[in-house]
Amino acid sequence: xxxxxxxxxxxxxxxxxxxxxxxxxxxxxxxxxxxxxxxxxxxxxxxxxxxxxxxxxxxxxxxxxxxxxxxxxxxxxxxxxxxxxxxxxxxxxxxxxxxxxxxxxxxxxxxxxxxxxxxxxxxxxxxxxxxxxxxxxxxxxxxxxxxxxxxxxxxxxxxxxxxxxxxxxxxxxxx
Numbered sequence: 001x002x003x004x005x006x007x008x009x010x011x012x013x014x015x016x017x018x019x020x021x022x023x024x025x026x027x028x029x030x031x032x033x034x035x036x037x038x039x040x041x042x043x044x045x046x047x048x049x050x051x052x053x054x055x056x057x058x059x060x061x062x063x064x065x066x067x068x069x070x071x072x073x074x075x076x077x078x079x080x081x082x083x084x085x086x087x088x089x090x091x092x093x094x095x096x097x098x099x100x101x102x103x104x105x106x107x108x109x110x111x112x113x114x115x116x117x118x119x120x121x122x123x124x125x126x127x128x129x130x131x132x133x134x135x136x137x138x139x140x141x142x143x144x145x146x147x148x149x150x151x152x153x154x155x156x157x158x159x160x161x162x163x164x165x166x167x168x169x170x171x172x173x174x175x
Contacts, residue, residue: 001125006137012036013121013141020111030116030152031057034145042139045169048159056155064097067151116152120144139170 005013015036020028034057037043038050060066063085066074071081088097113121123144128136146156146163156162 001121001136004125004128004134004136006135008040008138009124009136009141012040012138015039016117017111026111028111028113028117030114030120030145030148030150031061033117033120033141034152034156037138037142037145040138042166042169043142043161046161046165048161053155053159056158057152060151060155062095062097065151067149068154069149116148116150120148123147139166142166 002010002013012033013036016028016032019032019035020026023032025032035054038048038053063071063081066081074081074084085097089095120141121144124136124140127140127143127147128134131140133140142161143163143166145152146161146166147153
């Protein structure tokens, strides 16, 4: 499938690996794919503050990576996620739910893709086919990320990045 990716899309995937390396992550996640896409068209055409986007992703990590749907489900059970995060951080330190601290030494340069990141790559093919495009570009990767439920999709929606808005940007000024 990777042979169907445009040069820009390949660079975005490589950029996601780079983001994972810089943060010391052993895996490449949907978040890393988003951060790599945020540096490229068509994302740059959306006028989203990438610093604010990165901060929102970091805050989401701090809260254990739970989506809004997860938080609402917990609230329905009478569980206040903010209170849980506060108590965990009071006991174990700030960012305790964000996962393990970055590792400074790696035995291998290979980073595997999480199931979610793999799903984004696969979904990008479906998006491209649905649009009758022969190649998979960065726009297909972005649309695949938006279409997935979860924390990354929530952060995108919170910043006004919706499927419809990206489609409108892709259609150009004549739309």
